[in-house]
Amino acid sequence: MTPRHVIDLNQLSKEQWMGLLKLAHDIKKHPSRYDQACRGRILATLFFEPSTRTQMSFQTAMLRLGGRIIGFDNPENSSVSKGESLKDTVRVVSGYADLIAMRHPMSGAPKAASLYSCVPIINAGDGGHLHPTQTLTDLFTLYEETGRLDHLCIGCCGDLMYGRTVHSLIKAMSRFEGNSFVLISTPQLGVPQYIKDRLEEKNIPYQEVNTLEEAIPMLDVLYMTRIQQERFASEEEYMSQKGVYVLDGEKLKLAKSSLKILHPLPRVDEITYEVDDDPRAVYFEQTEYGMYARMALMMTLMEQHGERCLEPVPASTHDVHCTNPACITSREHYLPHLFEQKGNQLVCRFCDEPVQE
Amino acid sequence: MTPRHVIDLNQLSKEQWMGLLKLAHDIKKHPSRYDQACRGRILATLFFEPSTRTQMSFQTAMLRLGGRIIGFDNPENSSVSKGESLKDTVRVVSGYADLIAMRHPMSGAPKAASLYSCVPIINAGDGGHLHPTQTLTDLFTLYEETGRLDHLCIGCCGDLMYGRTVHSLIKAMSRFEGNSFVLISTPQLGVPQYIKDRLEEKNIPYQEVNTLEEAIPMLDVLYMTRIQQERFASEEEYMSQKGVYVLDGEKLKLAKSSLKILHPLPRVDEITYEVDDDPRAVYFEQTEYGMYARMALMMTLMEQHGERCLEPVPASTHDVHCTNPACITSREHYLPHLFEQKGNQLVCRFCDEPVQE
Amino acid sequence: MTPRHVIDLNQLSKEQWMGLLKLAHDIKKHPSRYDQACRGRILATLFFEPSTRTQMSFQTAMLRLGGRIIGFDNPENSSVSKGESLKDTVRVVSGYADLIAMRHPMSGAPKAASLYSCVPIINAGDGGHLHPTQTLTDLFTLYEETGRLDHLCIGCCGDLMYGRTVHSLIKAMSRFEGNSFVLISTPQLGVPQYIKDRLEEKNIPYQEVNTLEEAIPMLDVLYMTRIQQERFASEEEYMSQKGVYVLDGEKLKLAKSSLKILHPLPRVDEITYEVDDDPRAVYFEQTEYGMYARMALMMTLMEQHGERCLEPVPASTHDVHCTNPACITSREHYLPHLFEQKGNQLVCRFCDEPVQE
Structure with missing residues (x-):
């Protein structure tokens, strides 16, 4: 159920x-x-x-x-x-x-x-x-397009620091056997440490690289996302780096013929229009x-769960308040205070962020 | 029909x-x-x-x-x-x-x-x-929750001067036998005189009180509405009075166990969240x-009336214009001038307001 | 098909x-x-x-x-x-x-x-x-209301220079036999020359007149549109002329009893409300x-065409760019450059405007 x-x-x-x-x-x-x-x-x-x-x-x-x-x-x-x-x-x-x-x-x-x-x-x-339905979409796209969810070499390109969809995809695909990850980003915008810790804990192979070009030949799957200009360290770095994370026909020549290219959309300019006509591009199918x-x-x-029912609201577990200003509890004060002890941290059950002392 | x-x-x-x-x-x-x-x-x-x-x-x-x-x-x-x-x-x-x-x-x-x-x-x-469909909703809520529309002691709390839903409810419930009203408000925000006149004319018992606390023990039905801060005579009065018209668990202890609490929603803070879990609170059911x-x-x-038909537009009854600036006739000038003589007043058939000389 | x-x-x-x-x-x-x-x-x-x-x-x-x-x-x-x-x-x-x-x-x-x-x-x-669906609407209205699409004397009144719906209607009705046109406008807001050329080429009778009053007795169909104040040459001209292009009960007395009055809606004040009740007014029926x-x-x-299919995008036909700033090609740069040679002009296949040298 x-x-x-x-x-x-x-x-x-x-x-x-x-x-x-x-x-x-x-x-x-x-x-x-x-x-x-x-x-x-x-x-x-x-x-x-x-x-x-x-x-x-x-x-x-x-x-x-x-x-x-x-x-x-x-x-x-x-x-x-x-x-x-x-x-x-x-x-x-x-x-x-x-x-x-x-x-x-x-x-x-x-x-x-x-x-x-x-x-x-x-x-x-x-x-x-x-x-979650974006992640379910990504899983279903891989399932339909590659026929499996295991033993895939998955490249994730773009802003891996803040990219919600990428984090969820890595977590989800980590639950299947034999998958490995190539994380393609600038040094400043790599995946958060806690995700790398989790991969290491589970003995899941991954590598971090700084260019799409070096990564692309190894990949079964390329999950593209955008790096927003303001996320680069400086205007100069943006100008010198931006092309490195753009997928175009030239870079695509280095890829396997069985590669599948995904993107959660909307794209801006991180995939050029010529790529759309390549059979390896499945990001429009992905939305379907x-x-x-x-x-x-x-x-x-x-x-x-078609029957209506209203369950009792759980009682507050702790006296503290969540310290995350983006958490819904910072605005809706009638909500119970629900936390979970994880190691030496109290984690908010609404936003999943640890309470700051 | x-x-x-x-x-x-x-x-x-x-x-x-x-x-x-x-x-x-x-x-x-x-x-x-x-x-x-x-x-x-x-x-x-x-x-x-x-x-x-x-x-x-x-x-x-x-x-x-x-x-x-x-x-x-x-x-x-x-x-x-x-x-x-x-x-x-x-x-x-x-x-x-x-x-x-x-x-x-x-x-x-x-x-x-x-x-x-x-x-x-x-x-x-x-x-x-x-x-009208709000009033029909209120009637249906009372009908379902109390099993009848007569012989009820109905409290109306809040801004009774400007509260459209309260006026309609009083008029509607006045048509059933044995009902009585308790009108709970500040002296400045009591029900308009014409409503009291009508109640007296029909020999319908009512009383005006200034606190929720004195009213609540008598009531079969409590219809809560909001008093907006700007309706109070002064900032000081607001600060000293506002709690008086807020329904909370404490005041609810004084009520009958068979009380039904209605509210047209949205509420702001005139009913505290703890009341929501009381079985006497039926304002969420009310929307259903x-x-x-x-x-x-x-x-x-x-x-x-499933067949389409366009009836002839009635001719103007009088030469005058409605003087109510909130009346639709003040904006749409092609409308016929429709008035009804009531006593010595001409009443606009669109907005129901008397023409001011 | x-x-x-x-x-x-x-x-x-x-x-x-x-x-x-x-x-x-x-x-x-x-x-x-x-x-x-x-x-x-x-x-x-x-x-x-x-x-x-x-x-x-x-x-x-x-x-x-x-x-x-x-x-x-x-x-x-x-x-x-x-x-x-x-x-x-x-x-x-x-x-x-x-x-x-x-x-x-x-x-x-x-x-x-x-x-x-x-x-x-x-x-x-x-x-x-x-x-196109406005024009189809206009054709269907004429077909239902007059029983035919040919041998009609059609008056078009208003801003004939910029009126998209009027241009399309003239083009469409020119394809049926025996129709003639009366073009009712100010000298500055007459139909563009290319439309008159086309009518002459096809030997379709038309005349240009400056008042609704002189035109109305001849018409089987009157297609009303609006002239916006800012389209008149001057404030004085607007004040002196505006009534000339307003259809009212007075002017309607000059019309045939079989006249049909169309308007693409919304109207502002170019048809007075009294006309609405005349059986010759069919502009509300027109929307139905x-x-x-x-x-x-x-x-x-x-x-x-109920089966999904994606046809190949045609290749650019020419190296030039469309010069019309209102053309979609000025904003969406991935579009192919599609032009057609018409006489000595290159015409954009998106906006139908000739390329300016």
Whole structure:
């Protein structure tokens, strides 16, 4: 049984992931078998910050399952922004809808919402924190395009320091056997130490390189992301380095013919347009895979958790406050204080950040 | 037969109200019997000011009856705001849709729209004037939660001077036998004299009190609303008084165990979060009841007035102009001048305000 | 077979037009026969500038064919505006939807989109360039209201210099036998010379007049549009002239009883409200005809081009750049350079403007 609310993809077991991927595969192959699977169900997309692409993907997925959609994409123009608490919004909307997909600029907001919702909540991105359906999309793309999720040499290129989708992908693919990673970035924008620690702990091979060119010949998968100009150490470094992390036809000549190129989109200029026509580019297909992945997830939640119920809100575990200003608890003060002791740190269960002394 | 357009709930007889409440009850109990009741019908939600909650309630209600939805929530960003008259907007949209729910910041706008629409118009709130589906929601909540609409002692707390929903509720509940009212407010924000006159005329018992604490033990129903800070006489008065009109666990100890607490939402801080978990708090259920009430209303209108027709616009009754600057007639000059003589006053049929000499 | 993408109504033959009009007529007469014609299909309305009326017309049309809708109306508030190319947006959305209706402020944007879409694109208005479904609406209105498209004396009144809908209507009606035109405008705002050349070439009778009053007695059809104040030569000229191009009850007395008055809407003050009640006014009916015309078009596209496919992007035909700053090629630099030699001019295939030396 999948969890009632999907906040973090790591709440699910590898077996549950595989179940979702197999279901997504079957939906893609036989869409008409599923076109009434969510008949009579209503999805509410509560987007507290706009993300047109993600919202459309959820909406299309629900419509293709025979369900219906309500929601907002623009709280600035809505009464929701006028001082109402997240709790009240969620209590009310969960009285209308059967399922909620929530996007929010603050870490932990969907987790907070799940405490007060009588229907399942899917995290559709909470600031720089988590975006589980993007990761599920990436997994399904690899599964469909390479036929497996193990024994892959996976390159991750771009801003690996702040790139939420890259961190989640590395964590997810670390759970499958035989995978290795090539981390392609500037020295300043490498993956955080805690991710490297985890890879080492699990004896998963990885290397860090500074150019796309040296990495590309080894790769089965290249996951491209953007480096924003302001992340470079200086204007000069940006000017001298920027081409190094741009994928173009020239660099692609060095790659295996079986390479698969992914990108969470939107791209800006980190992949040139000529690459789009290369059969190894699968980033547009990836968004379509995302729709099937979301169909599988929503259908599963509706089957397993289609009955409304409101669970008791857990009591505060500690007296402290989360110190992360991007955490939803810094704004919504009625939330219980939920922390977990990890080693000698108290970690906030909403934003997953340790409490600073 | 209900009126073709539902602008003011008082257009309906008590029997028609009861018919709607009984239908709403049956829909709530047997939703699947009604899930095709508006099949093929299209509801247009024309929200000339945003009200996310009300719009979602209408949309969900139509979807759960098997119908479809179009509309806008944000005329600032729409071509509708670019100088087009209300008449033209309504003529065009009523060519697309089968039913229109209209929200507008000006009093009388839905009434004005009804003159030019070939499909039924439901007033979804017109400025500080009327909001009939909120009142229907309140009635249905009382009907479901207390099992009756008569012989209730009803407390109304907050800004009773300007509170549109409270005025409508008092008027509506005055039509049932044996009800009494406790009006809880500051001296400056008491109910308008004309409402007290009406209660006295009908020999309906009421009392005015200045604290929630003295009122609460008598009540079967407590209808909470907000007092905005700027409505208090002074900053000092606000600071000294504000707690008096806040419902918290402490005050709730004085209440009957059978009390029902309603609130039109959104709340700000006039009910503390601890009250939410008390079984007497029914304000979140109230929003769900609102969805069923709107289903019953829309289904009834579509059954009785499903054929398109455009009635002749009535001729002006008088030469005068309405003097209320918040009245829709102050902006849309092609509207006929419709007034009714009440005693020695001429009352505008759009905004219900008397003409000032 | 109609073209896969409908960018310009002139891509279709007269026979194809008649096929669409006959289908629209049958849908209007027997709507229930078509209410499942697009079952399971999803229309995406991509409105890069707001046009509430047109968007609602497309949405209603798809819903009345049993299909579903997604889309946006407000790119300012959406992630789509954040630097993403039109190509990427279209590649992604065409992975979700079965049909796209696109509105864009730049000429040629829907043509550009069609190069990268795996589903049909309908141009829902591209700046001052084309608006084929408006023209189809106008044709269907004439067909229904006069019973024919030939042997009509058609008056066009207003800003004929910049009026996109008028140009398209003249071109379209020139393809039918026996039509003649009366062009009613100020000397400065007459139809462009190239249109007069074309009429003369085809021996189609036309005359230019400066007042609505002298024209109106001859007309079978009067197509009204607006002259914006800033288009007059001076403030004085505006003040002295403005009434000349306003249709009111007085001028209407000079008209045939069989006259049909059209207007693309929204109107501002170029038709007085008293005219609305005259049976010769069909501009509100016209918007309803527009819904049927769009139903016929979308249903036909889904029948003939319902399979997804991505055709190869054509190679650049010339080395030059389009010089029109309103052309989509001035913003989206990856587009191929497509031109056609017409006489001694190179004409851009996106915006239809000749290259300036």
